[in-house]
Amino acid sequence: MSMIARRPLIAGNWKMNGLKAEARALAEAMAARFNSVGSVGFDMLLCPPFPVIGTVVGAVAGTGIAVGGQDCHAKVSGAHTGDVSAAMLADQGCQFVIVGHSERRADHGESDAQVRAKAEAALAAGLVAVICVGETEAQRDAGQTLRVVETQLEGSLPAGATAQTVVIAYEPVWAIGTGRTPTLNDVAQVHGAIRAKVARVLSAEAAAEMRVLYGGSVKPDNARALLGLADVDGALVGGASLKAEDFWAIGCATPGPDAD
Numbered sequence: 001m002s003m004i005a006r007r008p009l010i011a012g013n014w015k016m017n018g019l020k021a022e023a024r025a026l027a028e029a030m031a032a033r034f035n036s037v038g039s040v041g042f043d044m045l046l047c048p049p050f051p052v053i054g055t056v057v058g059a060v061a062g063t064g065i066a067v068g069g070q071d072c073h074a075k076v077s078g079a080h081t082g083d084v085s086a087a088m089l090a091d092q093g094c095q096f097v098i099v100g101h102s103e104r105r106a107d108h109g110e111s112d113a114q115v116r117a118k119a120e121a122a123l124a125a126g127l128v129a130v131i132c133v134g135e136t137e138a139q140r141d142a143g144q145t146l147r148v149v150e151t152q153l154e155g156s157l158p159a160g161a162t163a164q165t166v167v168i169a170y171e172p173v174w175a176i177g178t179g180r181t182p183t184l185n186d187v188a189q190v191h192g193a194i195r196a197k198v199a200r201v202l203s204a205e206a207a208a209e210m211r212v213l214y215g216g217s218v219k220p221d222n223a224r225a226l227l228g229l230a231d232v233d234g235a236l237v238g239g240a241s242l243k244a245e246d247f248w249a250i251g252c253a254t255p256g257p258d259a260d
């Protein structure tokens with residue numbers, strides 16, 4: 001057994017999917033699975049679209065399943081039409097928020113500095129920030145993966161972040177929703193580099209304890225191999241998190257408490 005036990009986190013990013021009835025049904029299906037077993041060896045997080053957060057919080061109440069937002073604004077309140085603050089998410093019962101997802105970086109031009117400001121807002125509101133990093137296919141082909149990911153981390157991690165307040169998600173952009181994944185060696189190399197970078201930017205202690213998730217085409221049939229890697233502490237799941245059976249199977253693929 002490893003010296004530092006990082007409890008796996010299986011996070012579902014529903015993206016822009018889920019009307020109220022679907023959201024309730026999916027959340028209730030996950031809650032029923034949690035209630036049907038005595039305990040599980042992983043933490044589960046559901047990140048639904050803003051309008052159904054209340055529905056999902058209600059459906060999973062008392063199960064231990066956590067709920068998170070998919071983004072937040074850097075400010076607490078004010079004239080920011082269409083935006084949602086971290087404090088509002090916390091007020092709705094969220095414990096987490098994803099920041100810097102590549103779809104936000106691409107669709108909304110979010111910079112590392114903005115991602116850091118959002119992460120700082122999350123921490124100030126008492127939320128855990130799930131900070132996403134990852135290279136595009138062109139960057140990967142150019143051999144820039146580690147440099148890109150390290151630069152994003154350096155620019156996005158809030159000063160004073162700890163393993164209790166921040167989770168990192170490594171999501172190669174080209175693996176998202178494509179059915180393609182990096183080799184296990186590549187995932188292991190990037191996760192190792194992320195942990196080393198966190199040690200340099202924050203501290204060795206934070207790096208040893210911080211959860212680093214892998215995201216990008218995680219499915220029940222590849223989850224066991226990915227989640228079995230030493231520096232992979234869970235998954236950020238998109239498409240497969242919309243199917244209760246698949247998402248549960250991914251959770252059940254996490255290594256047991258005695259695994260290395």
Ligand SMILES: O=C[C@H](O)COP(=O)(O)O
Nearest residue numbers: 013176177216217238239
């Ligand atoms: O946040 C989740 C990721 O973007 C992964 O999405 P995916 O599992 O559909 O590839």
